[in-house]
Amino acid sequence: MNRRWELDLLRGFMLVMMFTTHLPTRFSDKLGQPFGYVSAAEGFVMLSAFMAGLIYTGRAQKAGIPAMKKAFFRRVTTVYACHATLLLFLFSAIAMLGLKLDQPALTNLIGFYLSDPWAALPGALLLIYNPPLLDILPLYILLLFASPFVLAFAMQRGWTGIFVISVALWACGQFPLSQGLYEMLAQHTGLRVPFSETGSFETLSWQFLWLFGLWMGAATAQGRLDHRKPFPRALVVGAFLVVLIGLVWRHTAGQIPVPGDAESLINHLFDKWRLGPLRMLNLFALLVVIMHIGPRLSERLPRIGFLEKLGSASLPVFCMHLVVVLAALSIAGEYRPGRPLLLDVLMMAAGLAALYATALVTLYLDREEQQRMLAARKEQELKRAGRRQATAAGAAKSDLPT
Template sequence: MKRSAQLDFFRGLLLIVITIDHALTYNNIIKRFTYEFFGWVSAAEGFVYISGLTAGLVYYHKYVERGEQHVVKAARDRVVTLYKYHLALLFFAFLIIISNFYITEYWSQYYGYLFQKPLLSILLSSALLYQPMFMDILPMYTIFVAFIPILVKCFNKGLVWQVLATSIAIYIAGTLIHPYHVIDTLVSNKNIQTGFYNLLCWQLLFVMGAISGFMFYNNKTKKLISNSYIVYICAFVALVLFVEKNLHFGIAEINIDRLTEKPGLGIIRLVNFIVLCFLVIHVASRNKNWFVNKYICYLGKYSLEVFSFHIILIITFMPLKVYLNNICTIKLTDNFYLYPLSSLFVLFLLVPALYLAPTLVNKRIVPITK
């Protein structure tokens, strides 16, 4: 199966946006346009969805070509790889944090348990029960990939709608209870952290992506994504949510924080993502040459290495960002500031550094034109 340049492009673009969002201060005016500018949607939702789409596309192809056992083995190998990256990241993060006084001081509030009980925290992390800041994406993806063999087997049996209905039911259950609360009830250790994201809710994005991958593989999406009525409806909903998000008119004069929350993937956030995702897919299907920039595709091609490396960069240089912000700050409004030095550092040093990831992690030179 030919590799999709568009998927690599969007993965690479999302990795750049994720790096910028993680590196910049929340009230930085630049972040105003990179984080949830188009509505209650961030790069994280897109990244999880595309991960599911890629998994559905690739593993269903493997299922058709080589059978169920090959898919089980391939998924298991991927899970092991992701798990190793998770442990390696925690190990390197700990080394970086204890290497410098200023780095230690900055991260102590986020990784306090790692300082207090390093051995126990590493053991809990090995069981995916300790996921401090930035350490919860890979465990989430690891768990999702473990279920891929079941998903593609159901797809092959024609149980697509049943899979979606089950995923929606799990999502509804997740809106009522976070897995952390269950674990907290059963276990007395108050330092257990299962991450920022409610997996019972976020699995829906991954499953939707996997279903999309299955449909793309079987050419079942052309009529859907070219349907003008659906396009107009999605555009209208996206516009309404964009206006509400940025101008704060107040939908029915109710508090929508619960409906737009990120950890639990609130229903408005979910709808916002679906309509924007549909519009992007529609545009991409009609303009295939728009989304194939080789430099961005390069990052997407090595997304695991790039994502992991960006966490190392963030942990290493976040304290420097604070120092640069203190040197030069320009107030623009009551809510937004311009931080020239830290912004230039992130955009022209940190983001370009992502291109080192494939070479550093794989210990070999990877041609960017490959």
């Protein structure tokens, strides 16, 4: 499958947004959620799901559903290996560095591990204990693991039943249902990981966003979105208004819609971790706007190689962004007013350089691997052709009169 450069560019842009938001500098608050009450995490999850639906539906059409499932599980294994490596890096080198330099930002981040390592380490490897910053990959792993079964069902029976269940689960995710179920499970199994340490992302809510992206990718692979009708004018105008309101509100009030009132109903409706209804409205309005202007915009959009390369190597770049952010937290700590501007600029520049270097190395290794596979395939074809010629020569010789 030929790469779609505009999708790589979008993924690269979202990776940069996540990095600048997570890196502890004076820029993180200003660059967080720059387009309204929508963060890079939502866009990255939806786009990752779209790519999965696009690629693996094509695999199923070409080689069958069993081959699609096998490819999915290989990807799950790769992502899990990356997550486990990051955990071990955090619990060893980063933890020692943070303790030695006495950085509260880092020690608070892994407070449960420091207090109960024998429960934290196996809990983390089982995707139960998920420290901040390292809680999106476990969500990705779980959703990726379920995806081949969802795609196989959808290809045979359609998406209607899947979305009915998905919307119901999203609605359940707006309430503390997960916490109640988890605490009941912990009570009967003796789990020592508190619910507050299982990660910020509410799986019941975020599965809907993943399934929506998966459906869009599958529909694109099957050609069902190639001749999509334009959105109604009223929908486009309404979406532009919602996006404009969210944009002005975010940059007037800040990243929290009603600052100083954590229990405000409005804040719950915009909640990121549960994907509250108003947040979903803002997100889908932005999606309608992007889909409306996207085709014309992509014709005029400049090719930004830096972002495209980051997007082409998204998993290694995402992992490197976490390595850089964790190292910054353990060495420099959280941002405090008075820190020299030059230091923040240097941290940002060095981090972006590390992400770009990771992308270049990854793409180089991928090309080398593809060339080795191509050479091995050609060698096998030559051997098969030689065996066929030998068989044909032997048959011809046996047909000669004696």
